[in-house]
Amino acid sequence: MRGAVLEIDRLTRRFGSVVANDQVSLRVRPGEVVGLLGHNGAGKTTLVSQVVGLLRPGGGSIRVAGADAVADPAAARRRVALQAQAQAPLDGLTPRTAIEIAGRLRGLSRAGARAAARRLAAELDIGEWLDRRATPDGGGLSGGVRRLVAFAMAAVAPVPLVILDEPTNDVDAARRRLLWEAVRRLGDDGAGVLLVTHNVVEAERVVDELVVLDHGRVVASGSPAGLRGTGDRDLQLELALRPDGTDPSEPPAGPPLPVTRRVRAGRRVLLTIGAADAEAAVAWAAALRDSGRVEGYALTPATLEDVYLAVTAGAPAGPAAAPEESR
Amino acid sequence: MRETIATPAPPSRVPPVTPPRTGLWTAYASLLRWTTAQIGAMLPLFVVVQALLAAGVVIGFGLLIPGIDTPAARFLSTGAPTVLLMVIGLVMVPQGVAQARASGTFTYMRSLPVPRPLLLLADLTVWLAVALPGIPVALVVAWLRYGFGYDLDWPVLAAAAALTALTATAVGYAVAVLLPPLLAQLTSQVLVFFVLLFSPITFPASRLPGWFQAVHDVLPFRPAADLLRAGLLSGAYGARWQDLAVLLAWSALGVAISVRALVRRP
Secondary structure, three states, X not given: OXXXXXEEEEEEEEEOOEEEEEEEEEEEOOOOEEEEEOOOOOOHHHHHHHHOOOOXXXXXXXXXXXXXXXXXXXXXXXXXXXXXXXXXXXXXXXXXXXXXXXXXXXXXXXXXXXXXXXXXXXXXXXHHHOOOOXXXXXXXXXXXXXXXXXXXXXXXXXXXXXXXXXXXXXXXXXXXXXXXXHHHHHHHOOOEEEEEEOOHHXXXXXXXXXXXXXXXXXXXXXXXXXXXXXXXXXXXXXXXXXXXXXOOOOOOOOOOOOOOEEEEEOOEEEEEEOHHXXXXXXXXXXXXXXXXXXXXXXXXXXOHHHHHHHHXXXXXXXXXXXXXXXX | OOOOOOOOOOOOOOOOOOOOOOOXXXXXXXXXXXXXXXXXXXXXXXXXXXXXXXXXXXXXXXXXXXXXXXXXXHHHHHHHHHHHHHHHHHHHHHHHHHHXXXXXXXXXXXXXXXXXXXXXXXXXXXXXXXXXXXXXXXHHHHHHHHOOOOEOOHHHHHHHHHXXXXXXXXXXXXXXXXXOHHHHHHHHHHHHHHHHHOOOOOOOHHXXXXXXXXXXXXXXXXXHHHHHHHHHEOOOOOOOHHHHHHHHHHHHHHHHHHHHHHHOOO
């Protein structure tokens, strides 16, 4: 357990009859960016709220850099910086002042906070707005700039754990890239980062580890490459089924080639296959289409999104032998 | 169920050491700067509202009394500061807090690495700074209208003003954290009517039935008005310890409820 900056063990939290977090376990180590993925209402924000002491867990344990977040939430809060999903309260402040205040609250000296604000403004390319005042009702600064300032406020001082809840919302493409570089830099400086998002495609590029939540439960975890399949060279064969829904890829008949994952979503079946089997797969699928047993097919590179859909649609991310669940 | 995957070697970096606890004074000063910026933009607006309200109480209520004489005018005018402090505390504060709760600011501030009672302290400080100009504003309006002088007892006036503002602000804060936003706003509207029309602030308590006077002995409104009046017209009115105790009790209750709402993890 040496050195993990966030250790969550069998965390459970209910709201009435709804189980928002069901026996969730995850770990973030120093220097690591861990993505916490899930659809709306999967329990991501509930989990974060318990880490920073806004909600009391119903069961399980949370340790932030050695501090027990359940018994001593104030100690845990000093070890974690959170960029919340809601916009930070910036009205009346300039980005420079906001970042400096955040730095002072985290123990930086006056000079240290000033220097950190300048450095982060350069890193995120928000220098031109640094002294513009945010006004109520979203005036003065755009939503994207506010989001970047909120990130800077979370990243201003070194802390063991940084939690970012949807940090790229409203941020333009160029600065989005800068933001991701800054997130990586936080890790390189030694912090552990928990990145909460529902944007699978973006998360795939920056995270070291992924944890997928579905209805409050961890349904998959591992590295992006590991979750995608055997490696980065996997392909995905998509079959469009006929209206009656008979699935020609169903075992034991199945395709005449190895399939690492099989997911059905409505009238679509997604098969993850090795690149070497592309030719055989196309031949098989074309034959199915020609004989009218499927309406069409497509072969594309496998993405994490397929995995995500697979695990949140109810089927576990596993080999093709795993039982498939149709919806 | 999970695939067997080749997990990359765990990073061997050393996490930043746990940051030291920020000094209480630094944290308070930083929060104060933050809160001042948020509320400060509206400060000129508050002063205008207070001036209008003072004019409404001093001049408008005066019109209700035909042939108003100097003692009645003095009583009315020295109640106006209490009305202003109560309105700021019981209306403006709940609306500000309700808005902070709705926008996520309240939650955001609670996730900061500072002792949460400091959040309340910074908020109360700023609201007091917003509310207290109401007193000179009301006095100037009364002086312009009726032209009588005051008989100030500075220690009593300072203590009464600070305690009244604190009570109103703390109770307003408590209302806002205790009730859902919509209900909090409704409650604050009802309280304003009660303060303006049914509280012996701008008229003597002797005009109320006995049982209602007794009610006002334990509510903060009449005691606040009497204490402030004792500071403004020290020759004619004296401060009573019971009134001080009632105000202290209400402010303590307001602060306790507010701190609990800030600290609590549901």
